[in-house]
Amino acid sequence: MKYPVLFLTFLIASCTKVETTALQQWQHVAQGSYAAEIANDGHYAVVSSIQDGLAFWDLRQNVLKYQWQHTPEQDNLVFTLAISPDNSHVFSADQQTFALWRTDNGENVGFWQLDQSSVRDIAVSASGAHLLIGKSDGAVQHITLASGRRLEFLGHTEKINSVAMSPNGRYALSGSNDYQAYLWDTSSAQIVHSFSHPSRVSKVALDPQGRFAFTADSQSLARIWDIQTGALISTLQITARQQVFSAVRFSDDGQYLLTGAPTRSLVLWRVNDGKELQRWRVSPRKGSRPASAVVHAVAFLSPTRIISESSSGFAEVWEINYE
DSSP: OOOOHHHHTOOSSOOOOEEOOOSEEEESOSSOOSEEEEOTTSSEEEEEETTTEEEEEETTTTEEEEEEOSOTTSOOOOOEEEEOTTSSEEEEEOSSEEEEEETTTOOEEEEEEOSSSOEEEEEEOGGGOEEEEEETTSOEEEEETTTTEEEEEOOOSSOEEEEEEOTTSSEEEEEETTSEEEEEETTTOOEEEEEEOSSOEEEEEEOTTSSEEEEEETTSOEEEEETTTOOEEEEOOOOSTTOOOSEEEEOTTSSEEEEEOTTSEEEEEETTTOOEEEEEEOOOOTTOSSOOOOEEEEEEEETTEEEEEETTSEEEEEEOOOO
16 A cells, blocks of 8 residues: 555644544444454454454454354453564464464464463564564564474563564564563574663564564653664654553654554654644543443554544544645
């Protein structure tokens, strides 16, 4: 998806208005969700909830395509989801079990079990060829399905909070309670770049085009890095205290970053200087007091529209203002 020049030059100044009215809204879960993920191109979403298990949606038609279960005889407890960069597979995990699903026919590729520790975060490469599992014991496991090869990255000293992987599965980014984020080579487990923070690293993300890495900690320090050199590009100009991110997505043109938070906040940032450009608030979960929702996933739909999935159970489309 290529953005026209108009998208590259919009919003010179930061907006102060917080938009709360979505252009479109679809209820994907009646009583709230545990987790959700949106495909990079905004075509699909997968949502985990106690009553519907894993629900895979075609967002362009708002059609439910598949419903999956880890343990049909028990309550669904899948708290982590990922969609491959080519939309071919969905990767899901509860605390001990992870599974891979095909999106062309809904079939399960396989289930796997962790012998020790528990799953903290996951990522999947294109074609579902490589799986990445961040664990509570501080290790990150990289699995190549074709060969069965399993590599353990042991660079962290405390539990993993967030992981990301390049589309070809060659590089991984992991963030931990040890205040470190590491970009590392999955063929050798060698560290390529280290990104240090003054507190636990709570969220990491990679630009699928191989340009940027995002790292954020629990004390409102969020940074964008050049993957090739390891140099700092920008620091997000955050005004809130203890800002934590629950969703991150780079725009295809590399000029913008979209983030979601557990505070209903959805924010658009400029990559080159970290400036906030626009802010939205997703719908709260029905009956929550005070009104609350976690933004689980975000994506760019077009040069003028974005989409979010939140714990309220709603998918919502929002407009980017050019004024």
